[in-house]
Amino acid sequence: MASVSAHPDVMEKLVSLAKRRGFIFQSSEIYGGTGSVWDYGPLGVELKKNVKDRWWHAMVRARDDIEGLDAAILMHPRVWEASGHVAGFTDPLIDCRNCKRRFRADDPAIKGTPGTPDAQCPVCGSKGTLSEPRLFNLMFKTFMGPMEESAAIVYLRPETAQGIFVNFLNVQQSTRQKIPFGIAQIGKAFRNEITPGNFIFRTREFEQMEMQFFVEPGTDEEHFEYWKAQRMEWHRSLGLAPDRLRYKPHEQLAHYARAAADIEFDFGGSLGYQEIEGIHNRSDFDLGRHQEYSGKKLEYFDQPKNRRYIPYVIETSVGADRTTLALLVNAYREEEVPGETEGRTVLGLAPSIAPIKAGVFPLVKKDGMPEMAERVANDLRRTFPIFYDDGGAIGRRYRRQDEVGTPFGITIDGQSTQDGTVTVRDRDTLQQVRVAADQLRGYIAERVAPAE
Numbered sequence: 158m159a160s161v162s163a164h165p166d167v168m169e170k171l172v173s174l175a176k177r178r179g180f181i182f183q184s185s186e187i188y189g190g191t192g193s194v195w196d197y198g199p200l201g202v203e204l205k206k207n208v209k210d211r212w213w214h215a216m217v218r219a220r221d222d223i224e225g226l227d228a229a230i231l232m233h234p235r236v237w238e239a240s241g242h243v244a245g246f247t248d249p250l251i252d253c254r255n256c257k258r259r260f261r262a263d264d265p266a267i268k269g270t271p272g273t274p275d276a277q278c279p280v281c282g283s284k285g286t287l288s289e290p291r292l293f294n295l296m297f298k299t300f301m302g303p304m305e306e307s308a309a310i311v312y313l314r315p316e317t318a319q320g321i322f323v324n325f326l327n328v329q330q331s332t333r334q335k336i337p338f339g340i341a342q343i344g345k346a347f348r349n350e351i352t353p354g355n356f357i358f359r360t361r362e363f364e365q366m367e368m369q370f371f372v373e374p375g376t377d378e379e380h381f382e383y384w385k386a387q388r389m390e391w392h393r394s395l396g397l398a399p400d401r402l403r404y405k406p407h408e409q410l411a412h413y414a415r416a417a418a419d420i421e422f423d424f425g426g427s428l429g430y431q432e433i434e435g436i437h438n439r440s441d442f443d444l445g446r447h448q449e450y451s452g453k454k455l456e457y458f459d460q461p462k463n464r465r466y467i468p469y470v471i472e473t474s475v476g477a478d479r480t481t482l483a484l485l486v487n488a489y490r491e492e493e494v495p496g497e498t499e500g501r502t503v504l505g506l507a508p509s510i511a512p513i514k515a516g517v518f519p520l521v522k523k524d525g526m527p528e529m530a531e532r533v534a535n536d537l538r539r540t541f542p543i544f545y546d547d548g549g550a551i552g553r554r555y556r557r558q559d560e561v562g563t564p565f566g567i568t569i570d571g572q573s574t575q576d577g578t579v580t581v582r583d584r585d586t587l588q589q590v591r592v593a594a595d596q597l598r599g600y601i602a603e604r605v606a607p608a609e
């Protein structure tokens with residue numbers, strides 16, 4: 158377990174802000190909610206989309222050695238036998254015969270040894286009712302076709318990686334990529350997690366952004382180091398504070414893994430440092446197993462070297478939801494405002510990530526200001542997500558945008574209708590500058606572009 162962080166625990170405040178402002182809602186809330194499944198509201202979907210777009214850009218579009226893929230969620234059931242998930246994607250769990258609750262075997266709240274009379278259930282308190290640990294598979298099962306029988310069982314994928322492995326040759330042959338090269342995809346994954354929680358940190362349905370880089374055996378270690386560095390750089394480029402990010406090498410490796418490290422972010426409070434991304438050197442395990450189970454050759458022929466081999470795989474695997482949560486935690490702050498009695502809540506999101514790029518406000522609802530403000534908003538909206546607000550005191554309107562991370566507040570005042578300039582307020586410095594309305598698009602574009 159992580160030690161208590163020096164950063165405050167902002168999770169409860171974030172859950173409330175996320176609901177109030179339309180970032181994230183509990184799934185099926187009007188029915189009492191679904192355990193650890195969340196829905197992204199209007200601002201949340203923009204924020205998460207920005208995260209995914211940044212990943213896709215960095216991993217696919219800005220490179221000539223990685224190809225994109227969007228494989229289906231449902232796959233042939235043999236895939237999960239080959240991958241080891243049917244046999245091994247399990248958590249040891251303990252059942253209470255009295256209250257029917259289930260616990261992870263390593264749950265620190267359990268007293269005594271489960272399976273013996275002295276063990277006590279942490280929920281109902283009864284003694285001797287806890288079972289011995291039993292393995293529980295985390296994959297969601299369903300049936301394909303009209304028959305609910307064992308031959309028709311399919312799984313909701315617990316990771317996106319297998320869609321990449323089974324398409325390795327399709328992609329390589331259709332694109333004529335040469336090793337080393339990678340395949341990347343973003344997609345939903347499902348895990349029947351038993352101790353989910355902490356908002357969107359661990360959920361039963363989530364999105365992964367995964368990339369498998371296929372390399373020649375013997376060159377894997379240098380590629381592993383390269384990807385470790387690249388991926389850390391990407392998290393920093395989103396605006397995550399460098400001093401809240403660290404590497405954590407895995408002490409225990411899976412039998413097929415040659416090296417593995419996590420990138421961890423400090424979520425604050427008792428959660429502290431937790432994994433947001435895993436980087437793994439998976440050897441030829443996955444392609445080797447699929448070759449064995451499918452009976453299809455998954456080798457690569459290196460023409461210049463006249464060598465045939467199963468490539469090794471360096472995998473980078475990051476959660477879109479967990480990264481979104483890290484960004485929200487990283488961005489949340491409450492502060493005093495000089496010269497004002499009321500403090501403010503700010504999401505200090507990097508402008509490139511912020512769901513709304515600018516708020517547009519007529520100072521008052523008269524003298525041609527709303528008309529000009531609407532023109533400005535409509536013009537900017539062709540390029541950026543914009544929020545138009547003419548309700549309430551201007552200070553209030555600024556605050557509402559600060560709270561959702563909008564980097565710029567554009568106000569149309571009395572002078573604007575005279576000389577065609579508007580004020581642009583910076584969310585962080587609170588400085589205001591006058592900008593010609595017809596220059597606004599360029600002004601905002603320059604400031605919301607991601608740092609290269």
Ligand code: ATP
Pocket residue numbers: 316348350357358359360361362363365432433434435474475476477478479480
């Ligand atoms: P954990 O130990 O935290 O469950 P893991 O080691 O099983 O994670 P991987 O299988 O390596 O995770 O998945 C890669 C990434 O996918 C994780 O770093 C995380 O960002 C994300 N992820 C995995 N499981 C979940 C989940 N249940 N909810 C949200 N994101 C998840």
